[in-house]
Amino acid sequence: xxxxxxxxxxxxxxxxxxxxxxxxxxxxVLVVLGLVVVLLLSQGILHSLNYFKTVDEALASRQSIGTxxxxxxxxVKAHTIVRTASGASFVLAGGHxxxxxxxxxxxxxxLFQANIPVVVVGHFSNQHSLVFQGSxxxxxxxxxxxxxxxxxxxxxxGTTR
Amino acid sequence: xxLLSQRLLGPLTLVSLALTVWMGLVVTPPDRTQxxxxxxxxxxxxxxxxxLYLSFGTATVASILYxxxxxxxxxxxxxxxxxxxxxxxxxxxxxxTGSIWGRPTWGVWWAWDARLTSSAILGVLAVGYxxxxxxxxxxxxxxRRSAVFAVxxxxxxxxxxxxxxxxxxxxxxxxxxxxxxxxxxxxSMAWTLLLSFVAxxxxxxxxxxxxxxxxxxxxVSQTSSLSVALEQRRREGAH
Numbered sequence: 001x002x003x004x005x006x007x008x009x010x011x012x013x014x015x016x017x018x019x020x021x022x023x024x025x026x027x028x029v030l031v032v033l034g035l036v037v038v039l040l041l042s043q044g045i046l047h048s049l050n051y052f053k054t055v056d057e058a059l060a061s062r063q064s065i066g067t068x069x070x071x072x073x074x075x076v077k078a079h080t081i082v083r084t085a086s087g088a089s090f091v092l093a094g095g096h097x098x099x100x101x102x103x104x105x106x107x108x109x110x111l112f113q114a115n116i117p118v119v120v121v122g123h124f125s126n127q128h129s130l131v132f133q134g135s136x137x138x139x140x141x142x143x144x145x146x147x148x149x150x151x152x153x154x155x156x157x158g159t160t161r
Numbered sequence: 162x163x164l165l166s167q168r169l170l171g172p173l174t175l176v177s178l179a180l181t182v183w184m185g186l187v188v189t190p191p192d193r194t195q196x197x198x199x200x201x202x203x204x205x206x207x208x209x210x211x212x213l214y215l216s217f218g219t220a221t222v223a224s225i226l227y228x229x230x231x232x233x234x235x236x237x238x239x240x241x242x243x244x245x246x247x248x249x250x251x252x253x254x255x256x257x258t259g260s261i262w263g264r265p266t267w268g269v270w271w272a273w274d275a276r277l278t279s280s281a282i283l284g285v286l287a288v289g290y291x292x293x294x295x296x297x298x299x300x301x302x303x304x305r306r307s308a309v310f311a312v313x314x315x316x317x318x319x320x321x322x323x324x325x326x327x328x329x330x331x332x333x334x335x336x337x338x339x340x341x342x343x344x345x346x347x348x349s350m351a352w353t354l355l356l357s358f359v360a361x362x363x364x365x366x367x368x369x370x371x372x373x374x375x376x377x378x379x380x381v382s383q384t385s386s387l388s389v390a391l392e393q394r395r396r397e398g399a400h
Contacts, residue, residue, distance in 0.1 A: 030293070033286070
């Protein structure tokens with residue numbers, strides 16, 4: 001009796017249906033991703049689409065702000081910086097000659113100086129006060145880059161800056 | 162035989178990067194306000210340029226090409242995949258160099274303002290794109306789903322770009338691409354900034370090309386592995 005070996009079938013085999021598994025995985029990835037994006041949005045853009053209020057805006061809505069915590073932006077007025085034991089006090093200038101006195105705790109950043117825009121995190125002392133109690137100072141540097149040594153750099157129009 | 166431009170790409174990238182480092186650290190003067198901290202302007206914006214516009218842009222365009230029937234090919238899908246990987250690396254580098262710059266200037270490593278938050282979201286979307294690719298086994302399905310995802314994610318790029326104009330942010334406004342087209346950086350500082358953009362653009366092209374070749378070799382290797390396996394089965398069958 002002779003046994004014949006079954007011939008090996010080498011024709012391409014269709015892969016098992018994996019669409020449902022792929023779909024489940026895709027949905028899982030998208031759900032996780034959606035949660036992370038919502039978390040980031042809630043931390044950032046939704047709470048602070050505008051990161052700060054300018055001095056002018058804060059004074060215009062002074063009644064509604066009350067003593068709630070805000071981020072206040074303005075320019076540090078020259079000759080008003082006084083270093084205190086707990087931090088620094090200075091006058092923050094807005095446009096239209098409007099000012100707020102800031103009394104801030106903590107060490108100011110390295111670039112903190114007169115005539116530089118800053119954002120101060122804190123609150124007004126009381127409902128009607130123009131004294132702002134700061135807990136943190138953030139320096140908001142400008143987008144301009146000008147050489148420290150004026151004679152070494154020329155502006156595109158040829159003038160020395 | 163390699164084209165001359167392909168052979169020169171690597172050395173040109175290295176030379177331009179070295180020149181940027183030399184110009185940025187030695188030749189350019191310190192900034193009037195930021196001092197030596199401003200030297201990060203020769204690194205951070207160029208990295209962001211690659212992350213947002215070149216890499217993510219390439220991934221988006223390749224995805225659109227894949228979705229459009231007349232130009233649909235797996236090459237477009239592979240290019241999108243490779244560009245997105247490069248983009249993720251540069252988004253992370255953008256966030257890291259931004260933090261390193263932010264700590265001494267702003268006084269904090271991170272601020273939840275519109276520019277920083279939307280940039281972080283783009284990083285999450287890039288991770289999501291790569292995760293979505295892993296979640297699908299079927300190459301056609303994977304290519305289609307990830308292409309749709311890439312195109313939808315690209316909506317975030319103009320949001321990032323205009324965030325400093327649309328909202329009040331701690332992040333500075335535009336220095337180069339300003340609304341009135343006036344350059345806010347002068348002299349050798351401006352030329353070094355331009356050089357950094359050229360250097361990092363070359364680096365992007367070099368990285369994308371290297372990554373794409375790797376992808377090609379992987380495809381060839383997978384195909385040949387299948388052929389070898391089939392051959393072995395045939396031999397087993399013959400015995």
